[in-house]
Amino acid sequence: MxxxxxxxxxxxxxxxxxxxxxxxxxxxxxxxxxxxxxxxxxxxxxxxxxxxxxxxxxxxxxxxxxxxxxxxxxxxxxxxxxxxxxxxxxxxxxxxxxxxxxxxxxxxxxxVRHARNKPEPVTVTAAGGDFRGYLAMPEGSEDVPVVVHLYGADGNKEEHYWSTALHLLARGMGVLIVDGPGQGWSVRHGGIAARPDIETITSACADYLATVDRADPDRFGVMGSSMGGYYAPRAFLLEERFRACLVNSALFDVVAGLWDFYPPIRPQLAYNIQAPSLEEAGDLYADFTLSGITNVDPSRPSCIYHGGADKLIPVSEAHRTAEAFGPNTEVVIWEGGGHNLGNVGTEARPRMYDWLMDHLTK
Structure with missing residues (x-):
């Protein structure tokens, strides 16, 4: 290629x-x-x-x-x-x-009209808004572990059905992907801007999954990448129903770790938060930080993968996020790996998905 x-x-x-x-x-x-x-x-x-x-x-x-x-x-x-x-x-x-x-x-x-694991359109209501998503479940199984996947600043739920959900489905896990605030349908047609307290939406996702017959409420997980590398840790830290957390490209502080470190992404971030100017967008993202957030249950396992050559988010963000998680976390810095480990994905990403499988499946 x-x-x-x-x-x-x-x-x-x-x-x-x-x-x-x-x-x-x-x-x-x-x-x-x-x-x-x-x-x-x-x-x-x-x-x-x-x-x-x-x-x-x-x-x-x-x-x-x-x-x-x-x-x-x-x-x-x-x-x-x-x-x-x-x-x-x-x-x-x-x-x-x-x-x-x-x-x-x-x-x-x-x-996906005739796909084997056809994603089911769902709506999660939270914080006064409706958030569109897809739920995909593996065939035949009962008491299925389900992962809420939180993607990055310029992704969308459709893209991640192929790039993420199928890999988890192949390992016996269900997947819920929602266009959160500032993402996908929510920002384009719903007019919903990005917000720092993603737990208001992800806790509602857990509420929804608790109503899904085949979902095991004791085995919900959460994962995220890039901007989702901020959202997923925050969701995990503040919601004990998520029993494991996987992060690909961790982001402890959006201003220090992304806005300042990789300026080309600023127009996209300004769009996500619906700011009228880059200056105002930078100010609004000051609240997007894990600083001061305490893990509600530090005994739960977490894992961070981060590319050693990531040009969008520095490796230091992975270590800061690990400190927020606490003692039961694993950190893998992949030498030569780029952002989201895209350049080494064939080897690195199966290891990440296997980690979730090991910690959520029986």
Missing amino acids: TTLTAEQPDLHPSLVRAVNRMSRSGLDPRVSAAVLERGVTTERFPQAWSAEGARWRDLAADADASGKAASAATWYRQAFYCYRLTEFVYTENVPEKLSAYDASVACFEGA
Whole structure:
């Protein structure tokens, strides 16, 4: 797979990172190469990917109409990633962003329509708002451990069905992924900005899971990556029903560990929190910290994986988060690993998922 570098002169670093991530997640790298070889610039980026998305969507729709469900699913998935890339340029809820987002969700629904572990749309009500999500459960099992997955600043729940949920399902765990405040549908159509007290939403997720017949209420876990590397620890520290916590790229303090350390992400973070300016966004994120939060039950196990070469969040954030967890935590610093261990994911990520399996399954 061809990997772009941050030195691509005509593309903003955030777009380079987005293309690399989608290519690792399931976008055919040959599709990426073909689009970018047309000389795509930051300004032309959304138009190029929207056109490519429409091409794959039309192929999928024709296959669907002809009863070729497997081909349709494959092509809808390619269309999904193309539309995801289309909206990365926009950090305001302009019509172009919302249209691309809606198209990506429609293509996702087409891609998973006949999936073996088809995700079930759910709504979690908390803090005066409705948060859309998906619940996916392994086939046949009863008393299933379920993990609440909290993703990063520029992710969405659909993307993480493939990149995260399927790996947990293969290990006998159910997965609940919700677009929280400042994420996915919540910020695009719900107008719900990011908030530091994510426990108000994740505790409601635990309430919801307690009503799911096949879910084992004694084996709920929580995991998160990147910005979710702040959300998941906070949710775990403050909610004893989460019996284990896994973190990929830990984030103790959003300002020190992300806003200050990796300035290219500031427009995205400002969008998440719906701030009118970067200056105001930086001020608002001052409350996004684990400082002063006490673990309600430090006997519960936790585990942190962090890339030793992470350019978005420094390794020091992993150690600070470990201190907040307490004595029953494991810290793995992967030498040469990048952000979210994306460049070493084939070896590193199965180890993370196995850790959760070992601590949540019987």
